[in-house]
Amino acid sequence: MPELPEVEVTRLGLAPRLTGCHVSRTVARVPALRYPLPAGLPQRLQGKVLRGITRRGKYLLFDFGDGHLLVHLGMSGSLRLTGEDRIAEKHDHLDIAFDGEVLRLRDPRRFGAVLWLAGEPAEHPLLAHLGAEPLSRDFSASALAAALQGRRIAIKPAIMDSGIVVGVGNIYASESLFRAGIDPRAPAGQVSRARLARLVPAIKATLRSAIRAGGSSLRDYVSCDGGLGDFQSRHQVYGRANEACRHCGTTIRMLRQSNRATYYCPRCQR
DNA sequence: ATGTGACCCTGGATGC
DNA sequence: TGCATCCAGGGTCACA
Numbered sequence: 001m002p003e004l005p006e007v008e009v010t011r012l013g014l015a016p017r018l019t020g021c022h023v024s025r026t027v028a029r030v031p032a033l034r035y036p037l038p039a040g041l042p043q044r045l046q047g048k049v050l051r052g053i054t055r056r057g058k059y060l061l062f063d064f065g066d067g068h069l070l071v072h073l074g075m076s077g078s079l080r081l082t083g084e085d086r087i088a089e090k091h092d093h094l095d096i097a098f099d100g101e102v103l104r105l106r107d108p109r110r111f112g113a114v115l116w117l118a119g120e121p122a123e124h125p126l127l128a129h130l131g132a133e134p135l136s137r138d139f140s141a142s143a144l145a146a147a148l149q150g151r152r153i154a155i156k157p158a159i160m161d162s163g164i165v166v167g168v169g170n171i172y173a174s175e176s177l178f179r180a181g182i183d184p185r186a187p188a189g190q191v192s193r194a195r196l197a198r199l200v201p202a203i204k205a206t207l208r209s210a211i212r213a214g215g216s217s218l219r220d221y222v223s224c225d226g227g228l229g230d231f232q233s234r235h236q237v238y239g240r241a242n243e244a245c246r247h248c249g250t251t252i253r254m255l256r257q258s259n260r261a262t263y264y265c266p267r268c269q270r
Numbered sequence: 271a272t273g274t275g276a277c278c279c280t281g282g283a284t285g286c
Numbered sequence: 287t288g289c290a291t292c293c294a295g296g297g298t299c300a301c302a
Binding site for chain 3: 272273274275276277278280281282283284285286
Binding site for chain 3: 003006058072073074075109112113160162169170238260261
């Protein structure tokens with residue numbers, strides 16, 4: 001489920017509940033997700049105070065003062081708050097108890113990651129080469145134009161390249177290109193400046209509106225087993241192959257780019 | 271350097 | 287009902 005909006009909704013839900021709380025217990029139930037879990041994590045976290053939660057791309061960073069716990073939710077991960085007595089279910093891989101509330105990581109496909117970062121997070125190999133934050137001022141038409149200069153890759157996989165811009169996953173890449181009226185197959189380096197000047201705000205607007213949609217179910221999300229917001233009901237093209245474009249009625253098409261499904265309206269996106 | 275495809279893993283949907 | 291097949295929101299890696 002998680003693209004950037006889902007990760008941000010998770011952060012917004014957890015931060016006010018957990019910031020300033022002490023770790024009373026940590027339980028790891030699997031040795032590894034994508035990577036081995038940090039050795040001695042329970043001992044390391046014991047008694048530590050959580051200073052805050054930040055996000056870089058789809059990575060969450062839990063600041064414990066002398067280091068950060070990095071969490072990535074992969075394709076199927078979720079973080080929920082639950083009671084101390086709630087029994088862990090299948091795929092509940094990690095619990096961190098904070099003064100009575102338990103932060104629980106569930107990830108059926110185990111594509112997620114949990115790492116301990118002792119140093120400056122931005123210098124960690126997983127984070128050091130990441131591109132612009134899409135919701136920051138740094139992500140502008142001119143910055144995107146510079147990053148795409150001379151690139152022959154199609155624009156859709158280009159905006160999913162985390163070295164260019166982070167957090168634009170498969171759903172929101174298709175949705176943003178629809179919103180901007182750009183053909184997903186267009187060579188990235190040849191998309192005009194005027195079109196990039198539409199695409200950048202389209203990405204920002206798509207992500208922000210998804211965050212707001214997730215935000216509407218925020219309390220449920222954090223307190224029980226998680227509604228995911230209703231953004232999917234607003235999808236213009238994603239998952240709508242052979243259905244009518246909501247704007248012009250043309251049949252939505254699906255194709256594969258870099259082994260990922262791309263959805264687009266051949267009339268609205270040229 | 272750049273772009274593409276295989277792959278990590280499990281579960282749900284679909285079809286026979 | 288059971289079984290096989292395909293597909294999935296991410297990211298890394300090997301290779302052309």
